[in-house]
Amino acid sequence: MAKMPEMREHLLRLRLVLMPEGTVPNFVFYPGLLVLVLIVCVWLLSPSDNLSDPLPGPDASEQAPISVVPDFAAVVEIDLRKRQFFEFLKDYILAANAEVLETRQQLKRYDEIAASGSPFSPTERSWVLTLADEYDLDTTELSEREITAELMSRVDEVPVAMALAQAANESAWGTSRFAVEGNNIFGQWCFEQGCGLVPLQRKGNASYEVRKFDSIGASVSAYIKNINSQYSYEELREWRARMRSRNEPLNAFNLAAGLAAYSERGEDYVDEIPVSYTHLTLPTNREV
Numbered sequence: 001m002a003k004m005p006e007m008r009e010h011l012l013r014l015r016l017v018l019m020p021e022g023t024v025p026n027f028v029f030y031p032g033l034l035v036l037v038l039i040v041c042v043w044l045l046s047p048s049d050n051l052s053d054p055l056p057g058p059d060a061s062e063q064a065p066i067s068v069v070p071d072f073a074a075v076v077e078i079d080l081r082k083r084q085f086f087e088f089l090k091d092y093i094l095a096a097n098a099e100v101l102e103t104r105q106q107l108k109r110y111d112e113i114a115a116s117g118s119p120f121s122p123t124e125r126s127w128v129l130t131l132a133d134e135y136d137l138d139t140t141e142l143s144e145r146e147i148t149a150e151l152m153s154r155v156d157e158v159p160v161a162m163a164l165a166q167a168a169n170e171s172a173w174g175t176s177r178f179a180v181e182g183n184n185i186f187g188q189w190c191f192e193q194g195c196g197l198v199p200l201q202r203k204g205n206a207s208y209e210v211r212k213f214d215s216i217g218a219s220v221s222a223y224i225k226n227i228n229s230q231y232s233y234e235e236l237r238e239w240r241a242r243m244r245s246r247n248e249p250l251n252a253f254n255l256a257a258g259l260a261a262y263s264e265r266g267e268d269y270v271d272e273i274p275v276s277y278t279h280l281t282l283p284t285n286r287e288v
Contacts, residue, residue, distance in 0.1 A: 159252035182212035
């Protein structure tokens with residue numbers, strides 16, 4: 001097993017290769033989550049294993065979304081549990097991304113109109129402003145061109161590997177109390193009384209709850225919307241937009257460096273999962 005300082009040095013060299021000089025965003029380097037993202041990337045590129053008792057993901061023939069997280073804790077073999085978690089959640093992320101990309105395709109047409117200098121029709125302007133409101137974009141002092149340009153940086157997919165890595169961390173591989181009781185795979189908060197589950201370790205002066213979702217798909221969609229709309233991830237979105245402008249594939253490893261603000265635990269957030277180059281141990285300090 002590689003020691004953490006050696007791993008940090010190795011990954012830093014790799015990151016500098018992936019991100020040429022002059023293009024590295026101003027992100028703090030966190031090895032834990034980045035190693036997890038790398039491992040997920042390898043898993044996504046590897047041939048699918050013949051899993052015993054594979055768990056169902058979303059299917060076009062389903063009449064209703066799955067509203068219960070499978071009992072991953074009952075899968076005793078750890079590596080199998082991880083693979084089943086990834087297999088189960090991957091299709092939900094792909095489905096949510098597909099919806100975002102469909103909207104992005106529509107947005108491109110409006111962005112082209114705005115770039116040409118032609119004013120929007122009332123119907124076109126209404127569509128754009130509705131989308132801006134959905135993505136928490138304040139349009140008060142923005143021109144039509146500025147609105148669509150900013151929306152193009154927000155309405156975009158989240159790399160599957162990055163989402164899977166965060167889901168594994170936030171939900172303890174689908175076994176946390178919030179995942180099991182609230183379908184909350186990514187640990188999203190809410191701030192109205194009764195909107196979710198009260199954390200057992202919540203500080204006395206805090207009022208947030210961990211949001212409950214009707215389905216796993218709803219949790220995944222909310223996570224992607226969070227990444228695409230909140231100010232904390234603006235730099236991540238700028239880096240993603242830069243990749244798009246260069247016609248580069250979205251690099252989950254690079255983008256994951258922009259997730260430092262996701263948790264109140266700060267630097268500790270991505271160092272919670274002990275890792276090696278070939279194996280991940282399950283988190284032991286996630287609240288259940």
